[in-house]
Amino acid sequence: MEVVFGPVPSRRLGRSLGINNIPPKVCSYACVYCQLGNTIKLDIEHKEFYSTEQIVNEVEELINKVDSETNKINYLTIVPDGEPTLDLNLGKTISALKQFNIKIAVITNSSLLDDKNVRTDLLDANWVSVKVDTVNENMWHKIDRPHGKLNFTSILKGVKLFSEEYSNYFAVETMLVKGLNDSVIPLKVKQLNECNVQ
Numbered sequence: 001m002e003v004v005f006g007p008v009p010s011r012r013l014g015r016s017l018g019i020n021n022i023p024p025k026v027c028s029y030a031c032v033y034c035q036l037g038n039t040i041k042l043d044i045e046h047k048e049f050y051s052t053e054q055i056v057n058e059v060e061e062l063i064n065k066v067d068s069e070t071n072k073i074n075y076l077t078i079v080p081d082g083e084p085t086l087d088l089n090l091g092k093t094i095s096a097l098k099q100f101n102i103k104i105a106v107i108t109n110s111s112l113l114d115d116k117n118v119r120t121d122l123l124d125a126n127w128v129s130v131k132v133d134t135v136n137e138n139m140w141h142k143i144d145r146p147h148g149k150l151n152f153t154s155i156l157k158g159v160k161l162f163s164e165e166y167s168n169y170f171a172v173e174t175m176l177v178k179g180l181n182d183s184v185i186p187l188k189v190k191q192l193n194e195c196n197v198q
């Protein structure tokens with residue numbers, strides 16, 4: 001299993017070394033549009049999948065192989081084939097990766113951001129992208145097909161809290177799915193209030 005790969009060109013991040021800190025398709029969502037195929041393990045439990053030492057060693061090995069003149073690495077990006085915040089070691093790994101003096105990015109589906117420990121784990125990253133595909137709970141079930149124990153209102157509150165706590169680059173991404181969340185009906189204040197994100 002390849003834990004570290006690249007560098008690959010990224011439209012948003014330049015040349016990015018990818019870090020796959022989760023085994024294939026262990027995720028809290030089973031999104032209808034997932035390009036990685038069906039979720040193999042729908043889970044919300046934090047676990048250690050790979051040790052921080054293994055990840056750091058593999059990153060170091062790949063950095064040493066890359067010609068720094070012609071193949072500059074702009075970001076170490078934690079972008080696994082699943083949900084990165086399920087990794088119990090995420091905060092420790094981000095701290096350990098700082099030794100390479102390369103910016104660190106994390107791309108999360110945001111489903112676990114209502115957990116303070118998860119938000120704290122992400123604070124040291126330089127760039128965090130969270131997914132918000134919809135602010136409508138029924139549509140959330142249709143598009144993201146979440147684990148049964150996840151709570152939509154808590155997740156939106158978690159996203160809001162993280163946006164206040166986090167001081168580096170914060171991105172929000174939405175996947176538009178034809179026939180589901182691609183209408184141009186403007187959100188009414190009433191609908192926003194129904195989301196109850198205070």
Ligand code: SF4
Nearest residue numbers: 027029030031034109
């Ligand atoms: S959150 Fe990402 S990895 Fe998980 S099912 Fe959705 S698109 Fe796939």
